[in-house]
Amino acid sequence: MKNTAKWLAVAALIVAAPAMAKTSGTFRQAHEVGSGNASSLDPISKGRVFQITEKLMSRLVRPEMDGKPGPDLATSWSSNSEATEWTFKLRSGVKFHDGKAFTAEDVVYSLQRVLDPKMDSPARASIKIIDKVEAVDATTVKLTLSSAFADLPLLLTDYRLRMIPVGSGDTIKSTGIGTGPFKLEKFDPQGVSVLVANMDYWEGAPGVEKMEIIGIPDAQARFQALVGKQLDMEPGLSRQQKTVIEKTSGFALQEVSTGNWRGIAFRTDVKPFDDQRVRWAMRLVADRKAILDIAAGGAGVLGCDNPVGPKDQYRSAKSCAPDVTKAKALLAEAGYPNGIDVEIHVSTVESVWPAIAEVYQQQAAAAGIRVKITQVPSDGYWSQIWLKKDAAMTRWNERPADAILNEVYRSGTPWNESHFVDAKFDAILDVARRELDFEKRKARYIEAQDYLWENGGTLVAYHANVLVGLTARVKGVDPVENFSIRWHKVTVD
Secondary structure (H helix, E strand, O other): HHHEEEHHHHHHHHHHOOOOOOOOOEEEEEEEEOHHHHHEEEOOOOOOOOHHHHHHOOEEEEEOOOOOEOOEEEEEEEEOOOEEEEEEOOOOEEEOOOOOOOOOHHHHHHHHHOOOHHHOOOOHHHHEEEEEEEEEOOEEEEEEEEEOOOHHHHOOOOOOOOOOOOOOOOOOOHHOOOOOEEEEOOOOOOOEEEEEOOOOOOOOOOOOEEEEEEEEEHHHHHHHHHHHHOEEEOOOOOHHHHHHHHOOOOOEEEEEEEEEEEEEEOOOOOOOOOOHHHHHHHHHHHHHHHHHHHHHHHOEEEEEOOOOOOOOOOOOOOOOOOOOOOOOHHHHHEEEEEEOOEEEEOOOOOOOHHHHHHHHHHHHHHHOOOEEEEEEEOOOOOHHOOOOEEEEEEEOOOHHHHHHHHHHOOOOOOOOOOOOHHHHHHHHHHHHHHHHOOHHHHHHHHHHHHHHHHHOEEEEEEEEEEEEEEEEEEEEOOOOOOOOOHHHHHHEE
16 A cells, blocks of 8 residues: 555646646556566566567567567568578668667677576577577578577567667666657656657657656556546456446447466475476366456456467367366375465456455365465565465466467576476477477477476466556557557547
8 A cells, every 4th residue: 555655646746747738648557566676678677667668669570460470670581491590671761769770780689688598588488499690781680590490470579579779788777778659758667757759760650749657556556547547548457447437437448358368376396386286286176267257257268277378379279177076186196185275475466366366265175275365565576476486376468379388388487487397398399399380380389288287387267358448538559469559559639
């Protein structure tokens, strides 16, 4: 509540401030301050504030409205017959916010930073297959891979793979210089960050003059700010909040089908979850349909502990009815015939987390799993709780199958939240990446997803239909997952 009160004081200042005489107005959005003081504008850092970086910086390749890779700073690409060498042609005439021309050298620098093990970037897991990045000329880049991979352009749509100027690695965390539709005027991760329109943006001048991105750690406080029209947009509304918005004039709603998922991560490197039988039992007790219905009003697709989104071409179709009898048997076999005590850490960073935890607590009790729910502060959740506690709530935004499987489950990756280490699983992914035949490649990715059902450490309850609340004065927000939105098209009345 302390953080909520602090934000409300900031909001009061915003409301009291005189309106700026800008013809295209100001758009206001929030972020969660999930990394606290470690919040950063470095797109590849663990503390990046993506609500800001996505508007400041561009990618080589971005998702189109249908999720397929489309041109951004790269206008076209091609590979050799083995898919081990890829050539990308770059857009001419693009400039960074400081006036410097964007060239192939910036691409080389940006990707090499991600690939550098010393940077410890979570994004490295997705593109580690890239062995070499070369500037052929000012507008051409060649990527040489360690093995064949037919889906490289899809990997490059990763929301963190933003292009930054050569040599800016030490300053990018505060300057945010990119080629995107907005430029940074002020960065205050726990207050109000200000972005202004980049009138030289290659796709055309943005529809709004200014954006204010406001740090609000608590989900309920963000919703109240939306209702008070101190924010213009808030994604991730609960079903109850949707009802409030529908009954209140001056608002609009979007319901977006996504591969974003919600669940619980159990660390597989600590007792009792280091025993495969225990962590499988923990997941077998979950009635995911009930969780989806109660926490999200049924708006989504059952996860079946599969992180790959419902519309992904490599998605494994699996049913996952709860099996309490089998869960009890597994616990007894693992040495817990009288059940087990576990603690799950929950915050209100995500509005549905408390409901998910409470429903799961009741379901787990049927198998003798006694769940203690520990409420923790929202501020700093991602830096102080997630990855550290034995069991904690989790969520992920949509990524292509290869990216999500490698980033969340491959041995030793920085964001492997369940600390899952399994050589067989890693080998399945390696084979999938090398396979050039689509059907055979798909079979390997499905094998990897099915392997997680029995062996993984994350309960993926469901893939969410995201409810986005908007003030009625906002137009032009694409009804797609967040990282496909074209922010320069947004306007306000």
